[in-house]
Amino acid sequence: MRARYGCVCFAVPKKLIQHLADRSGDEGHKQMLQAQITQSAAMRGTRASKTVAGVATNAGAKPLQRSVFDAAGQTFLPGKLLRDEDDPAGRDKDANEAYDNLGIALQFFSSVMGRNSVDNKGMRVDASVHYGFHFANAMWTGEQMVVGDGDGRAVKNLSGSLGILAHEFCHGVSQHLVPGGLGVVQVAGMPPALKGEAGALNESFSDVFASMIKQWHAGQDVKAADWLLGEDIFTPREGRAVRSLKEPGNTKLTWREDDQIRDYRQYKATDDAHRGSGIPNYAFYTAAAELEGKSWETLGQVWLKGFDQLRARSTFLDAAHATLNVAATLHGKGSGTHNAVKAGWKKVNVLA
Ligand SMILES: [Zn+2]
Known part of the structure; x- marks a missing residue:
């Protein structure tokens, strides 16, 4: 199935890459990160189009269908098939790590959510590793996963x-869940982008489900979970995590310029999707902590079926x-x- 739009999210937001570039004392490294910001903007506008030779088409017969490719430091997709x-x-x-992690995400949706791959039709999930030169990011292009090696300094x-x-896998899920894409805005001549409250909901969907996947895989209850994302990609001096669902915008837990908000009264329509997503993230965390x-x-x-609407x-x-x-439908009005x-959405002041 062809996606209707291209990539709308990079795992490491532009603001964070810029922050790392600003902090870098090495001019070559700084320029490389800045070039990646420009390159990423251009990529958002280019829909990946490819015919993959040598691997099965999206048959959907098996519960897990993964193919991992080697982009070999280039930006042509998908690259050479490494592992089917x-x-x-x-x-x-x-x-191997990409294969395993995609397997965990696929298995979570299959066995816990009853959803067969990103499109619920058993779509084979392709991932290209070693994408680009020292590329400090990962993304879902609308059709496949792309994973960089990190910049060799700040991002592993x-x-x-x-x-x-x-998180990126879940952008694939929400793309198929919501026709046209939740908050995806396309203006002629511009790359597609996540805008407004719907865009923040799109980002939040990926954070919430990625967090659940981590917890499910580790067998953690809501108290034991760290509720962090990207806690494993930075070198220690650059930060601790990309985001916290438990404490959005707490820079001690994340990185120095993390500006995520958790209160709707602070929200502005022009806010970046990664900033506003702290609101639904915190609503989910609060509901989970309450339960x-x-x-x-x-x-x-509840969240998957709700977002499906x-x-x-x-x-x-x-x-x-x-x-x-x-x-209310699944558990009854007034149920725990x-x-x-209700407590979750009240806490963030979306409900009065
Ligand atoms: Zn995202």
């Missing part, structure tokens, strides 16, 4: 980060109503789940 589904692990550590190789790969236990067991279904221009309030309705979801 059921192939044994090869010598490329990054390819991203293939090994389950949270980062799961206790394991986030994916009841709340995960959203449209391209839905608002935070739409998401609140949708998740509340699903909680219903009350927890």
